[in-house]
Amino acid sequence: xxxxxxxxxxxxxxxxxxxxxxxxxxxxxxxxxxxxxxxxxxxxxxxxxxxxxxxxxxxxxxxxxxxxxxxxxxxxxxxxxxxxxxxxxxxxxxxxxxxxxxxxxxxxxxxxxxxxxxxxxxxxxxxxxxxxxxxxxxxxxxxxxxxxxxxxxxxxxxxxxxxxxxxxxxxxxxxxxxxxxxxxxxxxxxxxxxxxxxxxxxxxxxxxxxxxxxxxxxxxxxxxxxxxxxxxxxxxxxxxxxxxxxxxxxx
Amino acid sequence: xxxxxxxxxxxxxxxxxxxxxxxxxxxxxxxxxxxxxxxxxxxxxxxxxxxxxxxxxxxxxxxxxxxxxxxxxxxxxxxxxxxxxxxxxxxxxxxxxxxxxx
Amino acid sequence: xxxxxxxxxxxxxxxxxxxxxxxxxxxxxxxxxxxxxxxxxxxxxxxxxxxxxxxxxxxxxxxxxxxxxxxxxxxxxxxxxxxxxxxxxxxxxxxxxxxxxxxxxxxxxxxxxxxxxxxxxxxxxxxxxxxxxxxxxxxxxxxxxxxxxxxxxxxxxxxxxxxxxxxxxxxxxxxxxxxxxxxxxxxxxxxxxxxxxxxxxxxxxxxxxxxxxxxxxxxxxxxxxxxxxxxxxxxxxxxxxxxxxxxxxxxxxxxxxxxxxxxxxxxxxxxxxxxxxxxxxxxxxxxxxxxxxxxxxxxxxxxxxxxxxxxxxxxxxxxxxxxxxxxxxxxxxxxxxxxxxxxxxxxxxxxxxxxxxxxxxxxxxxxxxxxxxxxxxxxxxxxxxxxxxxxxxxxxxxxxxxxxxxxxxxxxxxxxxxxxxxxxxxxxxxxxxxxxxxxxxxxxxxxxxxxxxxxxxxxxxxxxxxxxxxxxxxxxxxxxxxxxxxxxxxxxxxxxxxxxxxxxxxxxxxxxxxxxxxxxxxxxxxxxxxxxxxxxxxxxxxxxxxxxxxxxxx
Numbered sequence: 060x061x062x063x064x065x066x067x068x069x070x071x072x073x074x075x076x077x078x079x080x081x082x083x084x085x086x087x088x089x090x091x092x093x094x095x096x097x098x099x100x101x102x103x104x105x106x107x108x109x110x111x112x113x114x115x116x117x118x119x120x121x122x123x124x125x126x127x128x129x130x131x132x133x134x135x136x137x138x139x140x141x142x143x144x145x146x147x148x149x150x151x152x153x154x155x156x157x158x159x160x161x162x163x164x165x166x167x168x169x170x171x172x173x174x175x176x177x178x179x180x181x182x183x184x185x186x187x188x189x190x191x192x193x194x195x196x197x198x199x200x201x202x203x204x205x206x207x208x209x210x211x212x213x214x215x216x217x218x219x220x221x222x223x224x225x226x227x228x229x230x231x232x233x234x235x236x237x238x239x240x241x242x243x244x245x246x247x248x249x250x251x252x253x254x255x256x257x258x259x260x261x262x263x264x265x266x267x268x269x270x271x272x273x274x275x276x277x278x279x280x281x282x283x284x285x286x287x288x289x290x291x292x293x294x295x296x297x298x299x300x301x302x303x304x305x306x307x308x309x310x
Numbered sequence: 311x312x313x314x315x316x317x318x319x320x321x322x323x324x325x326x327x328x329x330x331x332x333x334x335x336x337x338x339x340x341x342x343x344x345x346x347x348x349x350x351x352x353x354x355x356x357x358x359x360x361x362x363x364x365x366x367x368x369x370x371x372x373x374x375x376x377x378x379x380x381x382x383x384x385x386x387x388x389x390x391x392x393x394x395x396x397x398x399x400x401x402x403x404x405x406x407x408x409x410x411x412x
Numbered sequence: 413x414x415x416x417x418x419x420x421x422x423x424x425x426x427x428x429x430x431x432x433x434x435x436x437x438x439x440x441x442x443x444x445x446x447x448x449x450x451x452x453x454x455x456x457x458x459x460x461x462x463x464x465x466x467x468x469x470x471x472x473x474x475x476x477x478x479x480x481x482x483x484x485x486x487x488x489x490x491x492x493x494x495x496x497x498x499x500x501x502x503x504x505x506x507x508x509x510x511x512x513x514x515x516x517x518x519x520x521x522x523x524x525x526x527x528x529x530x531x532x533x534x535x536x537x538x539x540x541x542x543x544x545x546x547x548x549x550x551x552x553x554x555x556x557x558x559x560x561x562x563x564x565x566x567x568x569x570x571x572x573x574x575x576x577x578x579x580x581x582x583x584x585x586x587x588x589x590x591x592x593x594x595x596x597x598x599x600x601x602x603x604x605x606x607x608x609x610x611x612x613x614x615x616x617x618x619x620x621x622x623x624x625x626x627x628x629x630x631x632x633x634x635x636x637x638x639x640x641x642x643x644x645x646x647x648x649x650x651x652x653x654x655x656x657x658x659x660x661x662x663x664x665x666x667x668x669x670x671x672x673x674x675x676x677x678x679x680x681x682x683x684x685x686x687x688x689x690x691x692x693x694x695x696x697x698x699x700x701x702x703x704x705x706x707x708x709x710x711x712x713x714x715x716x717x718x719x720x721x722x723x724x725x726x727x728x729x730x731x732x733x734x735x736x737x738x739x740x741x742x743x744x745x746x747x748x749x750x751x752x753x754x755x756x757x758x759x760x761x762x763x764x765x766x767x768x769x770x771x772x773x774x775x776x777x778x779x780x781x782x783x784x785x786x787x788x789x790x791x792x793x794x795x796x797x798x799x800x801x802x803x804x805x806x807x808x809x810x811x812x813x814x815x816x817x818x819x820x821x822x823x824x825x826x827x828x829x830x831x832x833x834x835x836x837x838x839x840x841x842x843x844x845x846x847x848x849x850x851x852x853x854x855x856x857x858x859x860x861x862x863x864x865x866x867x868x869x870x871x872x873x874x875x876x877x878x879x880x881x882x883x884x885x886x887x888x889x890x891x892x893x894x895x896x897x898x899x900x901x902x903x904x905x906x907x908x909x910x911x912x913x914x915x916x917x918x919x920x921x922x923x924x925x926x927x928x929x930x931x932x933x934x935x936x937x938x939x940x941x942x943x944x945x946x947x948x949x950x951x952x953x954x955x956x957x958x959x960x961x962x963x964x965x966x
Contacts (some may be wrong), residue, residue, distance in 0.1 A: 085528035086605075087941060095530040095604040101382055102596045104387035106634045112393045113668050116400050117653060120664055123404060138342060145338050153331040156322070156372045163321045205648040231845030236659040242651040246642075290372045294365045300338075301361040305345035307353060382601065392631045392718055399719065400667045403734035 081278045093280050100284040101133040106290045107254075111295055114250065116301060118243045125236035127229060131211050132240035133306040134224045135200060137191065141304040144187045145296065151180035152293040159286045162269075170269050170282075177289070178262045181255055188252055195241070202242040208234040224308075244303055251299060253290050261285060320377040330371045337364045415919075417766050418919050419650075419694065420837065428835040428916035447532035448935050450833070455539050456509060460901065463505040463546060468472035470498035472895065475857075475888040479883050483874035491874035492559035493575070497549075499562030500580060504587045505546050507818055509677065511683035512594055512629075513542070515825045516622045518833055520598060521617050522926040525607025525944060527936045530600040538593040546586030548746060552579045559873055563673070566654040566665040570646040578647055581640040588633045591679070595629025598622055607925075609944035613707070616924050616948055617700055620707040621686025624714040628675040628682075632718070634670035639665065663729050670721040670750040680716040681781075682710060684821030685752055688774050691824050692756045694922040695771035696763025699949030702755045709748035709755075716745040726797045735794045742792030749785055753778060768920075769840060772847040773824035780816025780854065784809055787862065802872075805865025811858045820850070823901060830905065831915030835931040838908045842900065850897030856890025923954050 078091060086092040122129045154176040161170035198217075199207035211219040211234040214226040229237070265285065268274065274282050341360040349356060370376040375383060420426070433450045443451055473494050476651025477485040486494070517535065521528055529535050552558060555783065558580040560569040569577050602623050606615070643665065645651050654665045693700045700706055722730055722738040730738075756778055767772070787809040791797050831837050860883040865871075869880045876884070918927040925942060926933070946953040 084936075085526065085530075085532065087407040091604060095600050098381065098385070098604060099531055099534075099596060099600045102599055102630055105385065106592055106596070106630055108389050108393050109396075109631055109635035110638050112396050113635045113642070113671075116397055116668065117642070117664060119397060119401055120404055120661065121653075121659070123401070123938075124661075125659060142338065142342050146335060149331065149334045149338065152334075152368060152372055153327055156327045156330075157324060160321065160324060160327070200650045238652055239659050242653060246645070246651070251385050288374055290368050294368050297361050297364050297368075298358075298366050301341060305341060308345040309348040309353075334537040388627075389631065395718055396635065396671055399722075399734075399737075400671075400738070403667070403722065403730045406731040407729075409731065409733065 072167040079277065089277075093283075094279050096284055097287075100287050106285060107291060107295075111247075111250065114243070114247050115298075115302075118247065121236075121239045121243060122302075122306075125233065125239060126213070128233050128236035129240045130307045131214075131226050131229055132244075133304060134220050134226060134308075135195070135198070135210070135217075136244070136304050137194075138185050138304065138308065140191050141300055144184050145300045147180050147184045147187070148296050151184070152290050153282045154180065155286050155289045158282055160280065162274045162282040163297045165275045165277075167269070167272055167275040170275060171266060174262060174266045174269055178259060178266060181259045181262065185252060185255055185259070188248065192245075192248075195245075200237075200241050202238045202245065206238050206241070208237060211237050247299055247303065251292065251295055252294070258285075258289055258292055261288075320374075322374060322377065323372065326371055330367050333367055334364050337367075415766050416768060416840075417697065417921050418768065418837075418840075419916075419921055420913055420919055421916040423913055426916065428914060429930045431837070431934065433935040434932055436935045439611075442732055446537070447528070447536055449517050449521055449529050449532060449535055450933065450935075452535050452539050453516075454833070456517060456542070457514040459539070459543060459546065460506050460514065462508055462749065463501050464548075464898075467498055467501040468895065468898065470494050470501065474498060474662065475891040477874055478876070478884045479888050481876050481878045481884075486874070489559060490876045492561075492872070493557035495872060496559050496561050496580075497553055497557055500558075500584065501549060502814075503562060503627045503676070503680075504584050505542070505549065507680040507814060508587075508591055509542060509594070509679075510686060510818070510822045511825060512622055512625060513538070515687065515822075515829055516598065516618075516683060517594070518784055519829060519878055519926050520619060520622060521601060521605070522929070522933065522937050523619050523924060524602060524605060525610050525925050525938070525942045526601060526605040527938065527941070529597045530605055531597050534593050538590045538597070541586050541593070545583045545585075545590060546872040547754070548579060548583035548586060548615075552583060555579070563669065564640075564643060564665075566643070566646075566662040567656075570643055570654050578644050581644050585637055585640045588637050591629050592633045595626035595633075598626040602626075607941050607944055611944075613703065614944055614946075614948050615707075616686075617689035617703065617706050617710075618683075619925065620687035621682045621689070621710045624710040625679050625682040627711075627714050628679045628717060632672045632675035632679070637670055637932035638677075639668040639672070642668070653693035653782065663701050663725070666725050666728055667722070670724045671718075674721040674724065675714075675717045677810075679723065680818050681821075682713060684777070684825075685710070687821045687825035687828070688756060688777055689752075690922075690924070691774040691828050692759050693949050694828070694920050695768060695774070696760050697767050697921075697951060698759055698763040699947075699951065700755060701761075703948065705751055706755050709751045712748040713745065713898070716748065720745050720792075723792050723794075723797070723822070726794050727801055732754050739792060739797075741796040743789065744787050746785060746792070753782055753785075767844070768827075769838070769843040769847050770824045770828035771852075772844055773820045773827065776847065776851045776854075777817055777820045777824065780812055780820065780851075784812030784814075784817055787812065800865055802870055803865035804861040804869045804871055807871050808858050808861035808865060811861070816854050816858070820854075823847070823850070826905070828920070829926075830908070831919045832926055832931045832933070834909060834912075834913055836908045836912030837915045837919060838901075838912060839904050842904050846897050846900035846904075849893060849900070853890050853893030853895075853897050857887050857894050858885070858890070860886045860890075921954065921958075923949050923951060928957075 082089050082092055086095065154173045158170055158173035161173055195201055198210065199205055208231070210220070211229045212231060214221045216226055220226070265274075265282065265299060337360050337408055344356050344360065345353065369386070375386065432513070433448055446452060464579075473486070474491075477491055477494075483491060501795060517529070518883045556576055558575045558577050559574070560573060560577060564577065564581065602619060642653055646654050648675065654662050656662065689700050689706060720738055720742045722734055723742045726735050726739075787805070791800055791806060791809060827843060864880055864883050867880065869876050915931050917931055918928070919928065926946070928942075929938060
């Protein structure tokens with residue numbers, strides 16, 4: 060019942076703290092809020108690392124077991140589109156980093172421009188992904204949906220790819236394993252694409268807010284933390300590109 | 311408290327970002343080129359090494375980790391540690407199965 | 413038990429403080445849209461109690477079936493569904509969120525001297541995800557249930573069953589994100605929102621334990637999430653990743669599944685161990701022996717816990733070399749847990765021990781967790797595991813650590829912090845009675861199962877050879893007693909909300925920042941952020957405080 064404050068108070072403060080409107084009441088300062096939310100975003104990225112980690116594990120197991128199938132399967136992916144996609148995403152990471160700089164230095168029009176470029180490059184990436192996936196669908200290389208091993212048992216039946224790589228025909232039991240490769244291709248690029256879609260959605264929201272000047276008046280937390288997310292998605296793609304597209308393009 | 315905020319301390323400028331962008335583009339072209347060269351068992355090693363190099367550039371500069379607190383660096387390191395633990399110990403099982411019963 | 417440390421305010425004049433987090437706002441929306449960590453904790457408390465009793469009813473059905481050797485109460489397929497749903501609900505919808513989401517959510521910000529968790533809205537989202545997952549699980553039960561066992565083992569779950577694996581998997585997937593967000597919130601709060609003077613080694617050990625559990629939640633649960641996605645894809649699109657006919661490997665599922673599910677058991681037990689540290693200290697009037705050892709052992713359990721998962725897979729087809737390595741690491745992970753038991757025992761030694769209800773549960777924990785933990789070591793040795801795995805020995809082992817351990821710790825914590833959360837004391841006599849009933853019921857239920865396992869009775873079977881019946885009857889009898897023991901707290905705790913004695917700030921004379929504020933606390937916890945100027949479990953400091961208090965009351 061006693062209300063005696065057994066706790067010594069901190070430095071005598073006025074009845075109501077002065078703080079910017081974007082500082083939440085449970086934080087003592089803007090710096091603490093920025094620190095905490097930044098750390099929270101890094102922890103979230105750790106969860107994403109482990110989430111993709113399961114897929115990477117499956118990939119490693121299957122590649123270890125069925126290397127020939129993975130090599131031949133990877134020849135079905137276009138180096139041209141893959142490299143273009145990688146460059147698009149790298150450039151979008153650059154424009155995202157520039158967005159953060161613009162927000163930090165209060166350059167509103169620069170911020171809007173950079174966010175918009177990031178958005179557009181993201182859409183370019185998804186568009187190219189769509190082209191690639193459509194090609195797989197047309198060639199019956201989508202696992203579980205009328206999958207065909209024809210191109211692997213008889214490589215000459217796919218003249219375009221055969222002209223480039225001259226793959227030897229796979230034995231039927233190894234040819235069947237290409238479905239594992241394509242399953243992992245779709246699962247990993249699909250999961251990555253889902254994260255891209257979410258990121259692009261948030262970017263659209265951010266462009267809208269940036270035009271209103273919300274991020275160029277000292278409160279850059281949202282842009283910074285989203286930047287972390289976007290760069291992470293880029294890093295995942297860097298590894299996917301190396302693991303899915305570049306298994307072995309020689310011979 | 312503000313000494314913990316990397317934001318207030320160090321704003322990374324466009325010059326650095328452009329440099330990193332070029333490095334990443336070069337890395338991309340290098341890794342594509344390397345995949346066309348027959349290096350036997352070293353192919354995946356080179357590919358992953360280049361990928362890791364690119365990833366490190368993104369992490370250190372685009373994600374500002376070079377200028378971040380020790381806590382941020384420790385957090386990333388611990389996440390990578392557990393990720394590598396998952397991969398290594400799972401693969402160790404698969405690889406050692408081929409060694410036979412004992 | 414004539415002595416007690418309870419010191420209540422004068423009941424004739426005592427009142428619940430008019431302004432507190434419960435009275436601050438009214439109406440359903442003020443609860444459903446709250447960002448107050450204490451209200452969210454209460455929402456969780458009601459929800460997990462609800463799911464606990466569903467899981468408990470399913471347990472009752474299991475024990476009823478096992479009264480007789482034949483599968484005569486229900487069809488074997490139904491029995492499979494009953495134990496599966498029992499496991500899924502108890503693990504994902506009771507044990508994993510139990511202490512962190514209720515006691516942790518409520519107390520942890522106060523223990524570190526903060527006004528709320530770092531991300532209050534994310535905290536609310538966490539509860540909604542839990543409810544959506546729970547709703548999906550109930551829906552799964554309603555449309556026919558799933559019978560794979562809670563472990564969703566492939567290829568049974570992906571190729572040989574027509575039950576509702578997808579919806580059950582989805583339910584767990586959603587609940588997993590609830591867990592991830594809670595853990596994330598805790599880690600950020602503990603790192604970034606400690607009050608001035610609150611160094612890491614002045615934190616209550618409850619905070620250390622929850623921190624360690626949160627690391628596991630954040631790093632382990634996503635792997636479960638992706639695993640469930642793969643199972644769902646396998647069932648719906650037939651991708652072949654777990655199907656040997658397509659070159660997949662059923663064991664890959666198990667590696668990924670147990671990579672989470674082993675740390676999951678530490679997610680479940682660590683917060684309970686945190687509660688025990690607090691309770692044992694308070695009711696021996698002594699600081700915890702070897703604070704640093706207990707703190708570091710929590711983190712050690714978390715780290716080692718990541719590298720032992722294949723001890724659930726010894727007989728499944730992993731290589732002998734992998735079995736060797738994982739068995740060795742399993743021996744290592746037992747050490748930090750044992751360290752804690754030693755430290756609590758030495759805390760008791762030469763302490764002024766009293767036996768209020770939280771302490772009864774805590775002492776019960778120490779004994780039962782020790783037995784459960786030791787039997788875990790038997791199972792961790794690959795040689796003995798070949799004989800004991802998939803028998804009732806395993807069932808007894810995990811019920812000893814989870815029910816005899818974790819559930820007792822949860823009840824200990826609920827009773828310990830009930831006065832702080834509600835401003836009311838629970839009735840001591842009946843609660844002590846319930847604790848003893850629970851202890852007796854528990855031993856009667858689960859000890860015979862060790863013997864059954866050693867004798868060879870397999871788990872997950874609706875029928876068994878007649879020579880096992882006597883022990884099964886003991887077990888079912890114990891389960892009835894146990895049910896009474898769990899029902900009583902619900903009844904008297906609800907009763908206490910209206911008729912319990914007014915508790916005042918600090919009925920237990922405990923140290924810790926949460927005991928220095930009113931009960932129930934204000935919405936903002938502290939009017940001003942406190943400054944921590946003493947070590948944890950500093951009973952001398954407490955005495956000085958109380959001397960000052962007495963002097964100021966006229």
